[in-house]
Amino acid sequence: MSNVNRDTINGYLAIFKDYQPMHPELQAQVDDLGRRMYGLADAHSDPMAFFQAFSQSGLQEEYSALMGKVVMADMGTAAPDGTVKTDYSDTPAPEVYSVRQFVEQYRIPYEEVKKAGYRKRGEKAYEELRALADETEDMQEAQLQIEERRLLWNLVKEDSLDIFQPILEAMDPLQAESLPLEKHVEVYLESDGDEALTYGLELAENEKAALVGRALSRIQLTVLLAGLLMDYWASKLTAQNSGGQGPVGQKALKGMIALRLAARKTLGLLASDFGLTFADLIQDPGLMIWLLVPKNADELGRFKVTLHPQNIRAMEDLVGEIQSDLTTLELLQRENDPVIWYALIRAEGRA
Numbered sequence: 001m002s003n004v005n006r007d008t009i010n011g012y013l014a015i016f017k018d019y020q021p022m023h024p025e026l027q028a029q030v031d032d033l034g035r036r037m038y039g040l041a042d043a044h045s046d047p048m049a050f051f052q053a054f055s056q057s058g059l060q061e062e063y064s065a066l067m068g069k070v071v072m073a074d075m076g077t078a079a080p081d082g083t084v085k086t087d088y089s090d091t092p093a094p095e096v097y098s099v100r101q102f103v104e105q106y107r108i109p110y111e112e113v114k115k116a117g118y119r120k121r122g123e124k125a126y127e128e129l130r131a132l133a134d135e136t137e138d139m140q141e142a143q144l145q146i147e148e149r150r151l152l153w154n155l156v157k158e159d160s161l162d163i164f165q166p167i168l169e170a171m172d173p174l175q176a177e178s179l180p181l182e183k184h185v186e187v188y189l190e191s192d193g194d195e196a197l198t199y200g201l202e203l204a205e206n207e208k209a210a211l212v213g214r215a216l217s218r219i220q221l222t223v224l225l226a227g228l229l230m231d232y233w234a235s236k237l238t239a240q241n242s243g244g245q246g247p248v249g250q251k252a253l254k255g256m257i258a259l260r261l262a263a264r265k266t267l268g269l270l271a272s273d274f275g276l277t278f279a280d281l282i283q284d285p286g287l288m289i290w291l292l293v294p295k296n297a298d299e300l301g302r303f304k305v306t307l308h309p310q311n312i313r314a315m316e317d318l319v320g321e322i323q324s325d326l327t328t329l330e331l332l333q334r335e336n337d338p339v340i341w342y343a344l345i346r347a348e349g350r351a
Contacts, residue, residue: 005041005050012037012063019070025081026073029066033059099142100133106155113159118166122159129155153193161188172301174286176215180208215286218274222281222290225266229291229315232259232322233340240332256328263322278319282312291315308341315340 016022016030037059044050073080110126113119129151132142146152164185171178187200235255242249270276282288292306317336326334 005044006038008050009034009037009041015067016070019074022070023073023080026066026070030070033062033066037063097139099137099139102139102142103130103133106130109155113162119159119162122155122162125151125154125158150192156194157188157191157197161185164188170302172304174289175301176212176219177301179211179215183208183211214274218270218276218287219290221266221270221274222287225263225270225281226291226293226315228259228263228266229318229322230340230342232256232263233314233318233336235259236331236336244332253328256331260322260331263319267319267323278316282316288312307343310338311340314338 013030013034021027022030040053040057040059041050044053106126106129110123110130113122113126128149129146132145132151136142136145164181168178168181168185171181173182183204184201187197187204191197191200235252238252239249239256242252244250244253267278270278270281276284276287282291289304289306292309292311294304294306297303297305314336317338318340321331321334321336
């Protein structure tokens with residue numbers, strides 16, 4: 001006899017201890033199975049020979065069946081002795097579930113939605129479902145209507161939109177931060193079931209990343225361009241006033257030349273990567289605002305404080321000269337009008 005063999009059987013039989021006490025008839029079956037399993041274990045000194053014999057003996061199948069009876073008896077889904085009822089011919093047919101009883105189970109969630117006051121889409125979806133009780137008394141017909149009109153799905157869809165859409169409406173639709181939620185709402189609007197929603201949201205996750213990445217890249221280039229144009233104008237003004245002489249004048253002149261090259265390169269990137277000219281940029285409100293150094297005036301960025309809008313025309317003029325073939329000397333001889341304001345309200349002696 002091998003201890004390994006007995007230890008294996010001990011592992012099987014130990015589980016029955018969790019269901020003690022059990023019905024005497026079940027206990028007798030457990031004891032009988034245990035005797036036969038130990039008998040087989042003791043009959044083989046070689047564990048490998050035992051495992052092969054055990055797998056061919058049918059004892060494992062008996063064990064599984066008996067364990068099922070014990071568990072069902074313990075849960076009350078079978079008689080205490082493990083007997084499972086299979087003949088229900090003497091059981092009266094269950095009461096037919098009426099359409100009104102079915103829709104009544106949605107009364108409490110409907111009242112909660114209605115109480116919120118703003119969840120109008122969800123409220124309407126619940127009302128359409130509850131109206132079935134007035135349209136038909138045939139439960140089969142009601143089920144067909146529920147499926148064809150997607151009434152249960154609409155409870156999920158419309159109530160979710162009641163939550164997401166107000167948030168989206170409160171956000172600035174021109175900014176990249178609103179794109180993920182906008183895509184999320186779009187998927188809910190287009191989905192007609194759980195499967196379509198799950199699939200749509202999975203696809204949207206990849207699309208969201210691409211949309212936001214592209215939008216942020218455009219914004220970053222626009223912000224960069226705004227900084228370059230403002231610095232270019234400041235350097236040019238200093239170079240004009242100093243004649244490019246002295247340490248300050250020379251530094252300003254070099255800065256003006258370098259900033260012109262940098263601005264040209266940035267404009268080139270906008271054109272090559274996004275197909276945007278400066279004229280396109282200032283026609284797009286979501287990009288144009290970044291030329292004016294916006295700051296959020298509310299939590300969701302719906303309202304913003306910016307520099308003076310005159311700067312757009314001033315920058316348009318600067319872009320024209322930066323992209324021109326004018327020499328540096330010709331640029332210095334050229335006066336700019338309008339000029340850039342570095343604050344919303346013009347200060348005395350400062351543009």
